Amino acid sequence: MALSYYQKKRARDMAALASSMGLPFSMKGPDIGMLESTGINLFQGGWSRHTVNLIRWNVSGDIPAQIFDYRYKQKFGRSNADINVSVALVNLAKPLPPFMLRPEEFSDKLAGLAGFDDINIGEHPVFSKKYFLKGGNKDDVKALFSPEIIMFFETRSDWCVESAEGFLAFWKGIGYLKSENYPVFMEEIKEIILRFRGQYI
Numbered sequence: 001m002a003l004s005y006y007q008k009k010r011a012r013d014m015a016a017l018a019s020s021m022g023l024p025f026s027m028k029g030p031d032i033g034m035l036e037s038t039g040i041n042l043f044q045g046g047w048s049r050h051t052v053n054l055i056r057w058n059v060s061g062d063i064p065a066q067i068f069d070y071r072y073k074q075k076f077g078r079s080n081a082d083i084n085v086s087v088a089l090v091n092l093a094k095p096l097p098p099f100m101l102r103p104e105e106f107s108d109k110l111a112g113l114a115g116f117d118d119i120n121i122g123e124h125p126v127f128s129k130k131y132f133l134k135g136g137n138k139d140d141v142k143a144l145f146s147p148e149i150i151m152f153f154e155t156r157s158d159w160c161v162e163s164a165e166g167f168l169a170f171w172k173g174i175g176y177l178k179s180e181n182y183p184v185f186m187e188e189i190k191e192i193i194l195r196f197r198g199q200y201i
Helices: 005-020 032-037 106-113 125-130 138-144 147-154 179-199
Strands: 025-028 047-058 064-076 079-091 099-103 131-135 159-164 167-172
Touching: 005 025, 005 047, 005 179, 032 047, 064 179, 079 179, 125 131, 125 147, 131 138, 147 179, 167 179
Parallel strands: none
Antiparallel strands: 025 047, 047 064, 064 079, 079 167, 099 131, 099 159, 159 167
16 A cells, blocks of 8 residues: 555654664554554554554663554444554563553543542542543552652643553554654653652562
8 A cells, every 4th residue: 555645754754753862763563463462452442453653762771662653443433433543562571550541531420420440549639530540459550650650640631551461551642643742752651660660660
C-alpha cells in the first residue's frame, strides 16, 4: 500500500527526531504478536492493527523502552473508525501490580455510584475525580500510587497508563503525539518510572 503524504512526512519527522536524540529509528514498528503477549488491553481489541515509526531508548540505564505509532480499527455504532495512538512500552525487570489508569468519563462516575471498579484514594479527591483507576488487588494498587505519583497525575491531563505482565504502557489520549512533544513525553515517563521504582521496582 502506498504511503500518503502525511504518513511520509510523519516518518521523516520521527526519523529526524530520533537522529537529533541519538536514538535508533525504524519505520517498522513492534510485532503485533509480541504486543498481544504483553497482556496490555490496548493491544488486545480492534482489528487491522498496525505499528510504525519505532524509536528505542533506555528510560533509566537498565530499563529498555520503545515508543511507536499504533493504529487499529474499532467499531462505533454502525460504522468503523481508525484509532491512532502514540504508545510508549516499557519493559520492567520486576512486574508492578496490574492496573489501568485513564481519564475519568461520565460513565465511570455512574459505575462508581453503584460501587463498581474505580479505586478512589480518599486523601486525594482531585486525583480520584480526574482519573479512573482500577486493578486486580486494590490494596496493592493503592500502595503503589504514592502521594508523589498522585501529585504528578493531578497536575497533568489525558494520561493513560497500564501495567501487565512486567510491562508498562503509556499514551495520552487518541491521536498521534506531535514529534516536538516527544522529548517532554519521554522525560515525564522517566519521572513516573523512577517514582514507581522508588515504590516497588
